Amino acid sequence: MYKTKDGEEIFIIDGHVHLWDASPENIRNIHGKQFIDCFYGYHASLSPPEQLWSPEKFAKYGPEQMVKDLFIDGPDDIAIFQPTYLKDFYKTGFNTLEQNAILKTRYPDRFILNGAFDPRDGEGGLEALEAMAETYKLQGVKLYTAEWNGESRGYKLSDPAAYKYLERAEKLGIKNIHVHKGPTILPLDRDAFDVADIDHCATDFPNLNFIIEHCGLPRLDDFCWIAVQETNVFGGLAVVLPFIHSRPAYFAKVMSELLFWLGEDKILFGSDYGIWTPQWLVEKFMAFELPDEIVQETGKQLTMAVKRKILGENAARLYNVDIAAHMAKINRAELKVA
Amino acid sequence: MARTQDVRAALDRVTDPELDESVVELGFITGITVEQHGDVLVNFRLPTYWCAANFSYLMASDMRDAVVALPWVTAARVVLDEHMFVEAINDGIAENKDFQEAFPTEAQMDLSAIRLNFGLKSFERRQEVLLRHLRGQGFTPDTILALDISGLSRLTLDPEGIMARTRYLERRGLVGGLPRAFVARDGGLISPDMLAVYLRNIRRVGLNAEFNGALCRGLLAARYNTSSPLPAEPELIDFIKQATASQ
Structure with missing residues (x-):
């Protein structure tokens, strides 16, 4: 919960968090080391200096630190786990649904668990998805279209194999498809950042929501174009939001473009924890105002009502969270002693 | 010195395709070595180990072509530092291969x-x-x-x-x-009456490039713990900075 100076309460759903293990013991090879180094580069280059962690802490911060950073020191009310397996780089995986589920059991009202699938895993993958959906009551999945798998160097969500999985997901009640279209690992010859496939699947699966994480960065321009045409395409602010500190002028322009093209109902807050912590992100976002000249050009304002939507109400709609009921249920004192 | 500046000026016209900015300006170039007889070695680096191989390859081959085009250059070598595909890229550029030849099993389309x-x-x-x-x-x-x-x-x-x-x-x-x-x-x-709308529409292309440029600069600085390129020749940087500032 974020409280404004006037005592107004803002319900926060953090749409993008991780609990990873990139400790030396879990790193399988040079790629695992380079992967966490790259994440650390994001952390180091976009965080305010007083928010910097040591590389050791960053590699493995653990569940207690996470709960503290999100819900005790930080303003999150609910956080959505987005898994990233990377079993080729990390012995037990980088950030798996199974690991995340431990925290979900401890704090059932605080976390939403998302799963993952890879359309290249065939029938076996579909069965695994079914089992996963049943065990964890999944409402969403996180997909990496640029990920390697055997001989394949990535896939498109418009591929027939992907459609089979999307059909199954819909049947299983998984309606939120988070797609990582952003700075990516292992992009080779295929244009792994391309967002054009979303145009097709969003049209063909009108009952699913496609949340494009990192707003398609580095293809924000293409993403805006697609999102304006599809009513079920959303933008996740992870990686975009931290620019609010280091490049506030760019951030203002990007935010106004997103408001112009996507609209205020389709933008979702996400900290990308542990790359960044929600406390300073939300603090700065609440204090942020779009400069007048930008507002004049786009005609779009970042009002308190719009901030409320981005920070919680939009995600609440996608994940069927009853904000009023949740506010009553969450007892912060209980968290501190847990 | 004059030849090093020649090379730098040639490299300055090579851009990162994603960012549409000069590879020199971005701080990607870490060294320019000119041998007596006209052989040139260019060293470069990228913001992450994972930077897309196709873009890396494009830049490396553009750098080689730009340097070779200088009339006094006898041969140009371009060497990338610390990258997931460092060997395939460096060997491919050294042997003047196209991207598909350099990545025979992985590449499915050429770079054009x-x-x-x-x-x-x-x-x-x-x-x-x-x-x-x-x-x-x-x-x-x-x-x-x-x-x-x-x-x-x-x-x-x-x-x-x-x-x-x-x-x-x-x-x-x-x-x-x-x-x-x-x-x-x-x-x-x-059409003249649509110019304002047209500008509104293409604006996001430039914004996107600017945003990526800021991201890449930040990552490069974090990765190498420095924001100044060409550490071996500080006097040259100073010269160029001075020249740019006075323009």
Whole structure:
């Protein structure tokens, strides 16, 4: 919960968090080391200096630190786990649904668990998805279209194999498809950042929501174009939001473009924890105002009502969270002693 | 020294396709070595270990071509530092292979499509800068959109405008509709009463590139714990910085 100076309460759903293990013991090879180094580069280059962690802490911060950073020191009310397996780089995986589920059991009202699938895993993958959906009551999945798998160097969500999985997901009640279209690992010859496939699947699966994480960065321009045409395409602010500190002028322009093209109902807050912590992100976002000249050009304002939507109400709609009921249920004192 | 500057000037015209900025400006170049007989070695680095191999390859081959084109250069070697595909890229560039030959099992398409796609984005970005500049100078949409290339070249502009025009004309040939100065990326006409909307639409291309540029600079600085390129030759950087600042 974020409280404004006037005592107004803002319900926060953090749409993008991780609990990873990139400790030396879990790193399988040079790629695992380079992967966490790259994440650390994001952390180091976009965080305010007083928010910097040591590389050791960053590699493995653990569940207690996470709960503290999100819900005790930080303003999150609910956080959505987005898994990233990377079993080729990390012995037990980088950030798996199974690991995340431990925290979900401890704090059932605080976390939403998302799963993952890879359309290249065939029938076996579909069965695994079914089992996963049943065990964890999944409402969403996180997909990496640029990920390697055997001989394949990535896939498109418009591929027939992907459609089979999307059909199954819909049947299983998984309606939120988070797609990582952003700075990516292992992009080779295929244009792994391309967002054009979303145009097709969003049209063909009108009952699913496609949340494009990192707003398609580095293809924000293409993403805006697609999102304006599809009513079920959303933008996740992870990686975009931290620019609010280091490049506030760019951030203002990007935010106004997103408001112009996507609209205020389709933008979702996400900290990308542990790359960044929600406390300073939300603090700065609440204090942020779009400069007048930008507002004049786009005609779009970042009002308190719009901030409320981005920070919680939009995600609440996608994940069927009853904000009023949740506010009553969450007892912060209980968290501190847990 | 003069030859090193020659090489630097040649490299300065090589851009990162995604960011549409010079690889020198971005701090990617870490060393320029010129041998007595005219062999040149260029070392470069990228913001992450994972930077897309196709873009890395494009830049490396553009750097090699730019340096080899200098009349006194006998041979050019371009070497990338610390990258997921460092061997395939360095060997491929050294042996003058195209991307598919360098990545025989992985590559499924050649780089020309990507080169064109990003060339068109660069066209739009540079066009937007120039159009906004001309509007700011008081030229009306009718005047601007009636210009042909030679008319545009003859306009009296301030230094900023000249720079914007030069940069735009470097990309103008990618698109049809010649000799008209300003057309959309498909070669189609832009009507004067739609110019404001047109500018509104292409603005996000430049914004995207700027945003990525900021991200890449930050990552590069974090990765190498430095923001100044070419650490081996500080006097040269200072010289160039001075030259850029006084322009």
